[in-house]
Amino acid sequence: MERVAFRARYPDDLLHPFHRRLAATDDVSRADLLVWGPLSTVSTLTWFDGPTEAVAAVFEAVDSATGTELVPGDGGTYAFVHQTDYEFPDVLLDLVAESPVVYVPPITFFDDGHVAFEAVGQSENLATFHAELAGLADVTVERVGEFDRWGSPATITERQTAALDAAVAVGYYDVPRSGGVGDVAERLDCATSTAGELLRKAESSVIREFTESR
Known part of the structure; x- marks a missing residue:
């Protein structure tokens, strides 16, 4: 099994609303999506590198949020959010749901429009996923290595x-x-x-x- 680090830049119409808002604020530049619930029940835990007021403003762009709890921590703000919908475009959700690979948290969103994440799976499945993702976004493979259950301590972005x-x-x-x-x-x-x-x-x-x- 392989572990691959990807970096993708999506066109504006495929950006999540909070990612689009992230690019428009000076107070928050990064969000680490740490935990996300199954597709049928949307609950997420995300860390932002900004103060609670700025993060609250970011989530004003998320129409599906039904409950948001913001807690300062680790030099930024943790956001525990319940949503009725992920608000990602269907084409992205379908790719994530149907690809036979798994994703290792965090998924990191940057204010320059990029997303960085790691996926684990068989090499042929990862190659297929890469090809399909490249049809939607500008994708760079940053690292490829063997997966082990202790993670990849030697990898530095x-x-x-x-x-x-x-x-x-x-x-x-x-x-x-x-x-x-x-x-x-x-x-x-x-x-x-x-x-x-x-x-x-x-x-x-x-x-x-x-x-x-x-």
Whole structure:
């Protein structure tokens, strides 16, 4: 079984309403969809890299939301949402429902219109899924590897690599430290919370790889 990391940019007419709103606000730049319910009962848990007021404004674009609970945490806001409909276009929902692959959380939505996610399955099924998705969006394969139940601790995304490079450049890892997360965010041109999250995930991957390879 293989694990493939995809990055896709959908045309505007295939964007989810909250993803479209994400691109229109300066206060939230990223959303990690952590848990989603089955297609018949739509319940989701998502983390946003912005304050609760900004996230509440994002969900004003989701007409199907019947209940939203926003909780600050981890430098951003968690949103537990009940919806009557996913509000994704049918062509995307059909592809997700019918493809014989599974998706590993999180699914990350960026304010530049991109979506990053990982899928697991047999290589031929992943290839078919990739081909069908490429008919709907501009798709890039970022990583391909063997799936194991402990995940892929050694994998670091391009954005996480850029965050580590920026951190080294500003002196974040100097002893004593001469630069902070704000300096990293300035170099990456992103929110401080986003820079912090990128660094935490990259550091977690590097440390797990080191400890497990000894």
